Amino acid sequence: MAEPRVPGDDPGTLDLPCGETLHAHDLDMGMREISCDCGDNHAIVVDVHPISRFVPEAIADVLRETIETDDEFPEFSMPHVMGVVMEEFPDEVAVADVAEDGHVGYALVWVTDFDSRRLHEIVVELLVELMDHAASHGDDATASQFEQQMMNFDVEAFVEQYREERNFESEVDTPV
Template identity: 65%
Template sequence: MAEPRVPGGRGAKLELPCGESVHVHDLDMGMREYDCDCGDNHAVVTDVHPPSRFVPEFLVNVLRETVETDDDLGEFGTAHIMGVVLEEFPGEVVSENVEDDQDVGYALVWLTDFDSRRLHEIVVELIVELMEHAVSHAENDDAMTEFEEEMLDFDVSEFVEQYRSERDFSGPHDRAV
């Protein structure tokens, strides 16, 4: 007997921003992009992808030490990053909670209307904004001035290009969280 396709249930189907749809069983934990029938690639992120997919582990550690979360997702991680992306781009990101579907290996999945490289740039931009906001609350004008000066020399595209070329996705920090 066929299982019904219900939101959040086994075999959930995601309606993509481009108008196409994809079953969560067509998405695996190692997938970073979905080659869509619309002709575009859509970034794929699951909750088991480490935040170091986007930024170095030392920065992930700093974020975990400084960003307080008040949800049941635990310390600052990929789910929080994607929550910020979803908040900034609500029409360009779809997500699904599939924790009841033990066949997929992840509990949360996000797909974006943009490819994984563009998503990477967006995540870095949003993390820089988060850091700037945190520094502004430090009540230290010198720290804010220094941060702003450092950011004048920071090129998001260049950082993403270098990080993606050097990142070892099979390294010790690229593990399920």
């Protein structure tokens, strides 16, 4: 018989922003979104997801090469991306550290109050801001060129095209 859980007493328990509770054992690495009892869909991200979930690998490579980390992660990766999201939306992201739980296959899991498409847009917006900030520390020509290119950049159109190309509509990419 399953043991009842009290929210917060288990490191794998996520108290979602919508008020519902979810456990990391209810999720797997292939899930990108879940239908919640609250009636909304919530995006799911685990630390082993590549940054290329959100942006092309060439951009992920540039981010890894140019951003120095000073934590336990050897290079810029999904925990950093989700850290930026949490910084902007602290009340809309639940996170669980399940590194000690050998049953799940990942160490960190985030569940957002928004669906996977909206999270994708947010991540792209935040990465563009991060790149803009980095470009501003370079020479004036580079910063100006980047700003010009970003004026014509349509996040929604990019996300739409990228999701189509990446085929994010498989059986594991829809809400469960």
